C-alpha cells in the first residue's frame with residue numbers, strides 16, 4: 052500500500068447538508084473510549100495504535116482494508132461476562148457475530164461456551180478444539196446432515212425451532228442410538244431493538260415456536276414423549292442491539308410462566324432457561340451500553356423473582372452474547388482514496404473497502420463513527436459521508452461523520468466497533484477480496500484470518 056502516491060485535491064468545510072445529525076465534536080483527534088477497543092490510543096506522534104502497534108505499521112504489513120482485533124480487549128470482555136454470570140450460569144458466545152479458530156481458542160481459554168448455527172460454524176468450533184458438550188446448535192432450518200453431524204459430535208444442546216424439527220432431531224438421535232439434550236426456542240411476543248421493545252400479540256417471524264395459542268406448550272408435550280430427546284429447557288432470544296432490560300423482564304416472565312405450566316401439567320421442572328443474546332454496544336458516542344455485571348444482576352434478579360412467584364426452583368440461566376463481546380474489540384482500517392465535493396450537497400470520502408466488508412449500514416441503517424488515525428489534524432471539521440468502492444449507491448460505510456477538512460488521499464481512517472457482523476457478513480461483491488482479520492496483543496500482530504486472494508476467487512470458478 053502506498054499512502055503517499057495521490058496528489059491532494061481541494062476541499063472546503065463550509066457546506067453542511069440539511070439534517071446532519073449533530074454538531075462536530077470539540078476535538079476530532081480525541082478517541083472516545085466508549086467506541087474504541089481498550090488498548091487503542093493515540094501515540095505522542097499522533098498515530099493511533101492498538102495493542103502497542105501503530106496503525107501505519109499495521110497497514111504497511113497487512114494492507115488495507117483490514118479488521119484489527121484487540122485480543123486483550125476480547126479476552127477481557129469474554130472474562131467479564133464469564134465472571135459476571137458466575138459458576139451457576141453459562142455464557143454462550145454467539146459465533147455468528149464473528150468466528151475463527153483463534154476466537155474459539157480464546158473463548159475456550161476464558162471458560163465460555165459457544166453457539167453455532169450452521170455446519171460451517173460447527174466445523175470451525177470443533178476443529179479449534181471446543182469440546183462438543185460446550186457447543187449449542189441453533190437455526191430455523193438445520194439440515195438433516197447438520198443435525199446428524201451435531202449429534203454424532205456430541206453437542207451439548209440442540210435448540211429446537213419447529214414442530215418438524217422436534218420429530219426430525221428425535222428421529223436422527225434415536226437412529227444413532229443417542230438421547231440428545233435439547234431446548235425449545237419459543238417466541239414470547241416481545242421484540243426488542245435498541246432503546247425500546249414492542250410487545251406483539253402474534254409472532255410473525257421465522258424463528259421459534261409461539262407461546263401464543265398454546266403452541267409452545269404443545270411442542271413441550273411432544274418433545275417430552277420422544278425417546279430420542281432430553282428436554283433440558285426453554286430458549287428465548289428477543290432481538291439485538293438492546294439497551295433496555297424491560298424486554299428481558301417480559302420475556303423472563305413469560306418463559307417462567309411456561310415452566311410453571313409444564314410443572315403443573317407434567318410434574319417436571321425443566322432445569323435450564325436461555326435468555327438469548329442481543330445486548331447492545333456503543334457504535335457512536337450517543338450509545339450507553341450496560342456492563343456485563345449489571346446485566347447479570349438484572350437477569351438473575353428477574354428470573355429469581357419470577358420463579359419465586361411461580362414456586363419453582365430457579366433454573367440454570369444461560370445467555371448468548373455475540374455483539375457485546377466481539378463488537379467493540381475490533382475496528383476496520385481503510386485508506387482514503389477519492390474525495391468528492393458536491394457543492395452545496397455533500398462531501399464523499401471513498402475508501403478501499405465498503406459494503407463488502409461492512410454491510411450493516413446498508414442493511415440496517417446502522418450508525419458508525421470514524422476517525423483519522425494515521426496522523427492528527429488541527430483543520431476544521433468537515434461533514435462527510437464515508438463510502439466504499441462498490442457499484443452501488445447504497446454502498447455507505449458511515450452515513451454522516453466529521454473528519455478534518457485537510458483529509459487527503461492516502462490518509463488512514465478507521466471505523467470502530469466493527470468486530471461483530473462485519474467480517475462474518477462480508478461478501479465478494481464486485482469480486483472484492485475479503486479483508487484479513489489481524490489480532491493484536493502486547494506488541495505483536497498476527498493474521499488470524501488471511502486476506503482473500505485472486506487465486507481464492509478463481510479456485511471457486513471452475514467453469
Ligand SMILES: *Cc1c(COP(=O)(O)O)cnc(C)c1O
Pocket residue numbers: 145147148166189288290291292327328329330371372373374375471
Ligand atoms: C444472533 C443471536 C444471538 C447473538 O445476538 P447478539 O446481538 O450478537 O448478542 C444470540 N442468540 C441467538 C439465538 C441469536 O440468533
